Amino acid sequence: MMISKVVGSVVATQKDEKLENLKLLVLEVHDQNGKAAGSYVVAVDSVGAGLGDMVLYATGSSARQTTLTDGRPCDAVTMAIVDSWDLGGDNVYEKWKDV
Amino acid sequence: MMISKVVGSVVATQKDEKLENLKLLVLEVHDQNGKAAGSYVVAVDSVGAGLGDMVLYATGSSARQTTLTDGRPCDAVTMAIVDSWDLGGDNVYEKWKDV
Amino acid sequence: MMISKVVGSVVATQKDEKLENLKLLVLEVHDQNGKAAGSYVVAVDSVGAGLGDMVLYATGSSARQTTLTDGRPCDAVTMAIVDSWDLGGDNVYEKWKDV
Amino acid sequence: MMISKVVGSVVATQKDEKLENLKLLVLEVHDQNGKAAGSYVVAVDSVGAGLGDMVLYATGSSARQTTLTDGRPCDAVTMAIVDSWDLGGDNVYEKWKDV
Amino acid sequence: MMISKVVGSVVATQKDEKLENLKLLVLEVHDQNGKAAGSYVVAVDSVGAGLGDMVLYATGSSARQTTLTDGRPCDAVTMAIVDSWDLGGDNVYEKWKDV
Structure with missing residues (x-):
């Protein structure tokens, strides 16, 4: 898994029927220090x-192992909202301290 | 999933029989800002x-989870036409405003 | 899928039994303009x-969805010989015009 | 598989139910010489x-072939703690000599 | 598949039970010309x-399609020892001529 930030969403009405009712998010991949990694x-x-x-x-x-995505043509899924992570015992990110 | 633009197509008559009647598109991968990413x-x-x-x-x-590609030697599939996407609430791309 | 050129072959007599009688090709990956991509x-x-x-x-x-490769420890397969491809309506490659 | 060092952990309370009770580690990928590879x-x-x-x-x-991760939306798993590795007969890393 | 050279091995006693009795090799990835590719x-x-x-x-x-690795948390397997390969008809590597 990789850490990322939700930065947007995609709208697509003409799509494979197995994608109906799924929300598509644009994720900005972050590195372990919490900086955007450019992808x-x-x-x-x-x-x-x-x-x-x-x-x-x-x-x-x-990405197809959640109940929502089982059997669907989906190769990426957000499966957890990060509360916090640490490196070497030091907190890098804490959701509730984020301004 | 990644965003891409349809820029061409491939013709191949000598192929695995499971690929018969499938249309092969050349996709130019785009970044989240809508620019070609070079791949x-x-x-x-x-x-x-x-x-x-x-x-x-x-x-x-x-890529094999659509009805069309099930069980075929295909490792990439277009499964949605993008109408629009936004970043941070701002529209990056809108199909119907694209000249 | 990616476009590539057959540039060589590999001989290996000591191998997993499931690889018997399979021809191993060295493929040079090409970009959408038909140039070698360096991999x-x-x-x-x-x-x-x-x-x-x-x-x-x-x-x-x-790569294991062809009849030939089903259930074998093979992670790449050529499944089509390209006749031609185009970008934006212009022909990039045509097999029969290739000198 | 790749060699990596455990450098941190991630806390996430809001997640897919199949991820309950799994410990999420931040791994720093290392090269074969034991140096951090930047990812x-x-x-x-x-x-x-x-x-x-x-x-x-x-x-x-x-990553879903361990008893712990079977059927879960998890695409990376630590499945071995490295005691040592060598290159060309020379020891690169030994757990018990590591200060 | 990629060509690589066996340059070392990894020892790990604390590991998933499904990895018992498997030999772990460090492989240096090579390019098609037989040079180390840096990974x-x-x-x-x-x-x-x-x-x-x-x-x-x-x-x-x-990597799980060999009899040895079936059902195990292993994402890379050596499944053939290379005798030789050629590019454009010229031999690049021959095992028995290698000093």
Whole structure:
């Protein structure tokens, strides 16, 4: 999994029927220090993530292991909203201290 | 999934029989700001995408989850035509405003 | 899938028994303009491709969806010989015009 | 698999139910010489790894082959704590000599 | 598959039970010209490869298609020892001429 920030969403009405009713988020991939890594991915939201949330996403066949994405043509899914993470015991990010 | 633009197509008559009757598109991968990212992929079309359309594509085993690509030796599929996407609330791309 | 050129082959007598009787090709990955992209992959041939042919290859579990590669420890397969492809309506490559 | 060092952990209370009770580690990817390679991954811990441990992690569908991660939306897992490795017969890393 | 050289091995006693009795090799990835490409991977040995051997390895779910690795949390496997390969008809590597 990688850490990323929800920065946007995608609207697509003409799509494979198995994608109906799934919310598509634009995720900005972040490094372990919480800085934007310069890449992005479009992922299906399975946890009710909102704009600005730091989330974990999984890719490949693992992205189809949530109840929501099972059997669907989806190769990336947000499956957790990050509360905090630390490196070497020091807090890098804390959701509730984020301005 | 990644955002990409349909820029071409591939013709191949000598191929695995499971690829018969599938349309092969050349997709130019785009970044989240709508700029070409310098890479491409050849994907099976599952949504009737045409030249110039912005589409989402999925890779790996997820590319075989559409009815059209199930069980076929295909590792990339377009499964949605993008109408629009936004970043931080600002519209980056809108299909119907695209000249 | 990616476009590539068949540039060589690999001989390996000591191998997993499931790889017996499969032809292993060295593929030079090409970009959408038909130029060598600086990387390569070794793929199982499922279409009778020969030296100099432009081919499409698929990777990952999709590489095991041909009759030939089903259930084998093979993560790349050529599944189509390219006749031609175009970008924006202009022909980039045509097999029969290639000197 | 790649070699990496456990450098932190991630806390996430709002997540897919299949991720309950899994420990999420931040892994710093290392090269074969034992130097940090500049990238990271968040992986589920299946071996009781602790801060500072060198571990092996597996990605993709292989990350779901441990008893702990079977059927879960997890695309990276630590499945071994490294005692030592060598290159050309010379020891590069030994756990018990590490200060 | 990619070409690589066996340059070392990894010892890990604390690991997922499904990894018991598997030999873990450090592989240096090589390019099509036989030069080290600057990256590595740790792979399970399924062919009795030894230090200095040039081997092919497969990744992802394909790495679990050997009898040895079936159902195990392993995302890379050596499944062939390379005898030779050629580019454009010229031999690049021959095992028995290698000093």
